[in-house]
């Protein structure tokens with residue numbers, strides 16, 4: 001079933017020049033790129049994006065980090081896109097992420113884990129709308 005998911009190369013990934021490497025992996029897996037934008041986000045958007053984590057002790061550190069430089073926000077589309085993207089990205093903690101996954105290969109630190117991917121279809125719809133607006137949310141495009 002065609003689905004869309006939200007993926008973001010976070011500021012450390014952009015700084016380290018890993019945007020291309022992340023895109024290559026998604027393309028090689030078979031995903032289709034439906035939208036992409038490089039931008040520096042403000043605290044309000046970062047706080048909304050990570051709203052579920054508002055009560056965590058690392059929340060303000062997380063918002064500082066996410067607003068510390070440009071991110072590369074993307075919508076990727078394909079069969080069971082949310083689940084396939086999560087397996088490609090690997091576990092949240094890079095120390096537990098298998099080699100072969102993006103985090104397993106490119107990151108060592110949970111706070112600098114390179115990339116974010118939506119954890120459910122509902123999160124994907126919410127995050128796509130937050131970053132790309134209502135018109136972009138929740139309907140797979142008829143892509144190339």
Ligand code: CMP
Pocket residue numbers: 058062092110111112113115116117
């Ligand atoms: P992400 O997939 O973007 O979703 C939430 C983020 O919170 C997660 O990746 C991590 O980067 C971050 N995170 C999770 N746990 C911790 C932690 N214990 N300390 C700092 N950051 C964390």
